[in-house]
Amino acid sequence: MTLRIFNTQSGAKEEFQPIEPGKVRLYVCGITAYDYCHIGHARANVVFDVLFRYLKALGYEVTYVRNYTDIDDKIINRANELKVGSRELAERFMAAFAEDMARLGCETPSVEPKATENISHIIAIIRTLIGKGMAYEAGGDVYFSIRDFPGYLKLSKRNLDEMLSGARIAPGEQKRDPMDFALWKAAKPGEPSWESPWGPGRPGWHIECSAMSMRYLGPSIDIHGGGKDLVFPHHENEIAQSEGATGQPFARYWVHNGFVNINQEKMSKSLGNFFTVREVLEKYDPEVLRFFILSAHYRSPIDFSDKNLEDARHGLSRIYEALLGLGEVLDSGAAKPAPEAGFSAEDEEIWQPAERLRENFAAAMDDDFNTAQALGQIFEAVRAVNRVLAERRFEANGAWLRRLAAVRDRFRGCGEVLGLFQAEPASWLERIKDAGLGESGLSKEAIEALIVERQEARKAKNFARADAIRDELAAKGVILLDSPQGTTWKTK
């Protein structure tokens, strides 16, 4: 089995071959720290977090670099609006981002460099480009001359002449060609700036990623990732700058995730359908959001809606319920010791999805990180487990207990790659239950009291009253579950 990755550059899935055997150099474009991150950021970072985790699970030693853009026009503008320093503003939103990502279960990348801490590396690349005649200084700005880089537009596969018809030179810019882009921007009075051979200024947006990628990963890396929207111009320009400077291929595989839509519409600030991660997490469990993101292939668009998130919550709960059931049998000692026996043909058939979970999961992930299919495999194993538990097969054949224990390990292993269902099932389900209660206006105590009352009514065979209580709670979204051990409840 080999990992295949869809490469934007070739437009096809390719077998993954790292530059250096056993090691992977991964660079993902991070955020510009001028606002709270939104669910589009959540998706991108969850997707690459899973890519990172899966590569590690395959045994690669992965160096994952994700940058922070902490100096940029948007930061300066926002800082001016809020009357705070641009550095202070960037610090605030970088911290918020780290917090949001942690809540979403994303691992911390190996290195998280900041643009402002790499100014000297940025300047060095610009000097090299000027020396090679691929960049020029004009009035304190430095521009990259795209006409002098033959491979320009090879990633986005656009036509230069057609793009030129729409390109304009903004007032104040002194570009030779409208498609040229800034490597260095001269500082206007009052703007944050760094000294450079071209006078005080700040780096252009694209150059920092080239600089940080090269600094931490070398001139050529294995995987460069980001959102689809970065293909042009950002990644195109990174290629031009980097390969222009080093003469070596910049990145081997270009990986881009699809967008998040809101109720079928493109998410955008102008439409007002913009959700920050923190807003969403007020309403939904972070793991539910993560599960939702991973329920689609990373290159497909996903549609964020209440209905879809609720479906995701139900689906994830199903997995946790199965893990809970597994724990009850395996951990509580409730299972009576039963003599071990062989497995029948029917047993084998039922159990196959659970037995082969690891292979099936790996096959899905190997196919361009197909997490949707991987989750499908997990659900099939869940059904197998539930069946064995429901039919109490382990009570007739003690050998089932070993199988159940083994599959629990497999669930954990797959879950680790996805960053899902690592929580203790009972407490996770409890948390979801409590959160669901928020909307009903009921307290746990009130529910418990009604359960007691209903229990008494049932004992007295007053089923009319018992059912009335259940219906009353059901109307508020609370479902009662009777079992030999007593009555529990959950939210719809």
Added chain:
RNA sequence: GGCCCCGUCGCCAAGUGGUAAGGCAGAGGUCUGCAAAACCUCCAUCACCCGUUCAAAUCGGGUCGGGGCCUCCA
């Protein structure tokens, strides 16, 4: 206008040459005082048309519909 993507069951979503995974919802059954959960069973021929092929949701052409990028954007 240029480039690119998509259209699979009520909803979400895999599958990209060999006769359609999975989740949610729904129907019937087992269980239950009744329910719920769980389990069992059932529930699509893949927008449309024309081709290629022994064989297509899967390839080619066309039609219709939706979306993205081309300016900052995950």
